[in-house]
Amino acid sequence: MSTGISIKPIAGSCGAEIAGVDLSMPLDDATFQTVQQAFLDHLVIFFRDQTLSPDQLKTFGRRFGELRVSDQYQPLDGHPEILEIVKEPDATDIVGNLWHCDESFMEKPALGSILYLIDCPEYGGDTMFANQYAAFESLSPGMQEMLSSMRAIYSDGSLQQRNKGRSLKVHPNAASRPSYEAVHPVVRTHVQTGRKSLFVHRPYTIRFEGMTVEESQPLLRFLYAHAARPEFTCRFRWDKGSVALWDNRCAQHYALNDYAGVRRYGHRVTIIGDKPK
Template identity: 45%
Template sequence: MAQALKIRRVAGALGAEISGVNLGQELSDGVITALRQALVQHQVIFFRDQQMTPAQQVAFGARFGPLNIHPYVAGMAGQPEIMEIIKEPQDKVNFGGGWHSDMSFLERPAIGSILYALEIPEYGGDTLFASQAAAYDALSPGLKQTLATLSAVHSASREYSAAGQSTQKRSSMSVAEADGMVGEYVHPLVLTHPESGRKALYVNPAFTLRIEGWSKRESKALLDFLFEHSRYEAFTCRFAWAKGSVAFWDNRSVWHFALNDYPGQRRHMRRVTVDPWPEGAGAAAERVSEAAL
């Protein structure tokens, strides 16, 4: 089955479209390993013409790690691991409408997100992706050396505050405001991918507050530079959705941006988010995946 997979790169920096697999079926360990390899290599992988029930999407996502239940967005009734991302025709603001990676505000951030399209607008609604590994590679040796010594503070406090983009009212989504102290977690500014060994920038316009040990004012110039640099067009690819399309991206090395360019139309997606295995658990599976790279 793994040999039947066809992988076609879609851009120079990241992205590949995969055919020859039905994600709604129970897949062999070999196919899962091949898909994980493709994800690590290409950073975001795309599939067309898929049909998945909520239970099938959960089952597929769980092959890659435990699934996240979002702390601020209500999940599907009876299937809390699934986030229904819906923009109704009357809604003005979409969900995910800005450059970011998912869940960096957690102590152990999510490793990947799997988004499935059920209903798309007649036009618009594409998603952009940006390789943070390519962004890192393009930096000067001197800046790389400096960044290697720095970490940044991440929190949900801004994005999920009353004024945050994610908490704006939507007709078909229930999003809660972060209540009080939601926690601040420190992550290196440069991550070494645990499976590929490739380095990537790890900053997040939605959730990075400041550089650890620096004031917000002191942090602003460097973070603004990195935010601008990280979305340079040469580091990106663009995915045009169709009903049944799936995108699976690696949050450890990828930003994404859901375009809000389809006023008066409905867009309905379902997302599951893959967390890292608990310490010790899943280590054998990760070693198998790493050995195959």
């Protein structure tokens, strides 16, 4: 491990805070290897007291892979790879206040997402994360075997519907373009760790391949509840300058909408991943 860096888990199943890394500076290879290993070990890593320009955030994100240019939400002016995650003081709704992983409706879903908060409430607005390796590994052998041979259909149709009329900066073309749709294995194997994780998400998984929506729903409902068991989760309390990097391949997250009257604002980049196998 690089000297001066500490990695402190925040819960038993996922999440670790990393201290001693300034993300505004180019990371040398040893530091990057330490950060990447912590990311793979803990699924979501957090940094505090960072000051990042949009370019510095993108530079950090690009260490992990190519960044997505979203056609879902309006990007930051001059930075098509950066999403503005915002809730204004008078807003009541937010994006992401349900368990999900980012972009599982894409052919190549997100490897990871990085959120850097610039303004946040003194309390409230935490984000929860859930370890989907643990979700898979805690199922019975019979259920594991059955799910391992199944695939499912993922679509962002419900997200497009949900975003209509909301106080969010939705991309002007988002409502008129066709929904994204993809077919992925229900249990995916992480390309870097070799571990299997459960990969179904309430807003995006429409049905199992070869089954109707009605046939799929009972099992999907069980899996959604199972995937978010408290034992699999951690909860991060943000401050101004906090950064979180989460692995969408093996974790789900949930943004809590338990605050009002305060602006919460941040910049997010999304790293493009591989086709799930």
